[in-house]
Amino acid sequence: MADRHRVADCSRRLDRRNLLATIGAAGSAGFAGCGGQGATEPSESAESDDDGDLFPLSVRLETGGTDERIRMVELIAESLQQTGYFETEVETYEWSAYLDRVINPAYQDNGYLPSIGLSGTFNPHSFCNAIHNSANIGACCNLGGIADPELDELLDSARYGIEVVEDSRLRAETYDEIWRTLAEERYTSFTHFGVETAVTTADVHGFAVWPFPEGVLGYGLFSPQDEQVAWIDRERPAGDSDLADLTSGGTLTAAVSTNPDSFDPPHSSDTTSTVVQNLLFEGLVANDVEGNVYPWLAERYELRDVRDVDRTAYEGYMRSVGTTAEGAVDVDEQVIVRHPEDDPTADDEVRVLLPDDAREAAADGTYGMWFRYELREGVEFHDGSELTAEDVVASYGYYENSTTAPQTFDSVLAVVAVDEYVVDVYAQVPDAEAERELPGVYVLSADQIADVEKGSIDPREGVTPVGTGPFEFVEFADEEYLEVSRFDDYWVGKRGVAEAFEWFDGPDAFPDGPLVDAVEVEVVPDDATRAGALRSGEVDLTYDVASATLDEFADDDGFLVHAVASGGYDYLQYPVNVEPWDDPRLREAVNHLIPRQRIVDNVLNGWAEPAWTPIPRIARGAGTADYEALETAVRPLNEYDVERAEELLEEMAGEYDESS
Template sequence: MAHTGEGDSDRIPRRSVLAGLGGFGMAGAAGCISTDIGIDLDSDPERLIFEGFQEAGVEPPVETTIYSNAETEGRKRWAQLVQHELDGTDLFDVEFETLEWTSYIDLVNNMAANEENALVCLGFIGGWDPHQYVYPGFHSDSFAPTGLNINHYENERVDELIDEGVATVDGDERVAIYEELQELLVKESPLSFVRAPEEIVTYRADAIDGFRTYPVPGDEYKSIYAPTLGVYTELTTDETELVGDAGTKIDSYDPVRAADDVSYMATGLLYEQLLEIDFDGSARPLLATDWHRIDETTWRFDLREGVQFHTGEPFTAADVRATLERYEGSPSEQDVYNWYESAEILGDHEIEISLRRPYGPLETAIAQVPILPKAVADGTHDITERPVGTGPYAFEEHEPATLWRLVANEDHWHDGSNGVPETPPIETVTMRIVTESSARRGALEAGDIHLTTGLPNESLETFEADDAFVVDRTTGAAVDFLGYPSYREPFSNPKVRRGIGQLIPRERIIEDVFHGAGTVAYTPISPTHETFVGPEFEARIVEEYFS
């Protein structure tokens, strides 16, 4: 269960019960410094943390717990490395605990409201625009549980820069805004960034042809059939069913409630959006065939005709408006209501969307909103029982904790253009739930599955050297982070958070835990976005805040 407070029956999270002191004395020469309360400070980060303790009136060692979800082996291991690093000082006494995913998300979403004494290990899926990395986790309008600002961090200048960046169209101006913003967030360190992961799919060379790994987590199966992007996958055997895997159970079919990569991955072939983002970050038509800006806050979309949902109902502008407005009051409200004001239906296949404010990355944002039938919004279709979209595959079967199965949609709207067949060549796509990474490797080697999205990183070199397999790697549009309980002392002091961030063994995490897969991350925007995290900027940040 989630640990929500003093009344928990399993185990109460350890909370700091140390008496506050007005200040601590320090004595020593260069190198190791000893305080007059018997604490040795062996490095600049430790001295910075201790200075934060002094300002917060807290005496070390500070007790806390670092959490990870039980299903993600890599996350568990890097959490334990951070625990070991902090316990190696005289400043902290850190326990480690894992929770099953649903309980873990409950803990994370409610940690600030419940004032949990918790450090948490998680990640952002940043997508294709810098706003997607900074708004969810740091804007004061994005407090969890409806947003991803898990520790309810507030900073007026941060809010101003986020608002200014998202409303700015000029590229050079945006770069300047996001550099200032990132430096402020590193200085404040409400979260410490650890790693930008790679997206890696490994498949059997004798069975699969045409597969291409997509950079954004949660879209691993996109290239099975993406006609507007000009990609599709074929089985080169006489089989009609592609069998892949997923690392955890599918938590939700509902886009407004899904909070994990696996749920997005499972429904990615089932739902479609107005626009789709290509492998290079360009917006492409999907359910919208044309779109343009009328003025600073108005966009008009021409919708594809002849499209129907898996129920046989026609797709119209009414479905678009109902989908957008269904986000209001939902856990994913800010995904839409950060920019959406209203929509005017101009015809069955034309809609005008009015924005709350000028919004630079609207194309990217609209490409992340799966369109559902109006019947879902008005309650006449229960999406929790049977998900329905317009996508190239329709829902067939879900056995919780076992498998997820989709079948080709024979009535899909694609006409066979763009070098992609009119209907998906693969008739059935099955994802088997395989939680253990070693079991995923064994299933691939035995031919029980055709591809895996979660090969153990320690196996990459072996599979890359074997002609029977293809290891398809691309830099991921995401970042892993350590989150702090910044609503409680001493973690309310930026020096404490920044000092911990300096102690995180990033290079060791990448090499020892992920076997070289990924890139060190110091800033909230993934270093894959060189426009906003260029080498010179990153070098300056490292020199000033991590050296």
């Protein structure tokens, strides 16, 4: 026990670790929890040898990915180590190796503490289900092997079922119950929520960043739902930019870190692809920065019916198909629904619902939800053809068997054209997220879809992508640059924004489309080079910048750093089925030793928010009935509190002695 270092002096306790010395500008920020509680003298019994063999407990923390996450885990390890109750060890892995390692059903048996970061959505489900539902053990991302039937049921009931669809208050309250359960059980320690950032030169006026990376260009350039529009004015520097001073024209040059995999929306899932597709294509609806849904290509939409069904309701429409040795379903068509009782990795045959049968089921009235979208008339694609219901139906069909098909056909049952401008979209089960999830495809041109092979809507395949969006494709050189220019016949521009959108109540000065003439996107993978290109003025905008570099730009008058709370979150999970982590007191103690504020201040230089509750700002709309009440109840459980942690550990040590 000689190597226990218990330091009573507060400043030394927090400062002695060399990793803090590397933290940079914000290193002098205050340390949360230091002072009263943090400086308590070690209790007597912890110092003595009679606390049995349980402590010091060996803890192995594992992580991968960004330097920031690694430093965060090192900080947590150090915080645990300093109590004297833990012998910590941090193991780091290269990112894809780490994913392979932790996304494995057997990983939880190691008893290690994994930590990863995920990106969430407006859907509160993305902050609880993926990481706690027992269905996601060995998948993304229940790494701790949490299998709590009551919690599983609670998670399902918050999103699915006729009750929460019809009663959003009930839904919010169910989520509140989930957050409270999670805070009490402490299967997981959420450390912080991310901030989406972008840096522009002072030539870019009125820019704002979208909470998710895929909207970083399209949203900032033109989004009437938030009265958001950006323009370029190289004469006067941006600052208090006002719509009265807007100027039209100019080319915005943006630097992105990766090459777009494809311009074909369903056949790519990387961020850059979605960023560029966002300029060219549009959906039936659009979201504002809080996740509210606005009709977009659809002039209006309504929920016509909800039926109390689950996925077994389609049994009568399903057919049996074989499975391959690898455990894949052996069928060429898109599997819309797989029978919940069948498992392709175990069974030789599984029952599946295929697209034609799904349409039949919907026509017979077997569906979870029925939405009707009425399209606008006179919306033109870049090739001059007019948008009709046929394009929408073909687009959904084009998403079948694509890279993004799992997300789409997680909820979509069938899509049917009613007449030239009316489309019905059916959901598989009553789903409280359906209003956002179901219309989550880009509307492509049916003519183009008919002409090309799946996945080849891409200039590299000799196909020019055609959408209805505010910009049209000009030129692309693989791994070098992309150019798009403002689409002259953009439907919003032709009508005027106030005319186009019934819901628009912004100022008269708000323009009828994007103000920049063209957007150039340069692919610059190296972080330092990308920051350099922005600094030298060769590009006007970039994102994906490390937090230390953000500080430099924030201090420079020639640049603006735009930030908004995002859906990204980092968490640490406990191997709840391995002793002694099955003891909730141990998890509670470790959770109290996670220095959330310090992680945000020192590791992330303030470019994040501490996770006092498991729900970030952007998901609060649907995810809580009363955020203040939730925070009051839950935050104390997540505060840095060495005294409480030591009390719990002491209690455990005492019990351990008695029993042994």
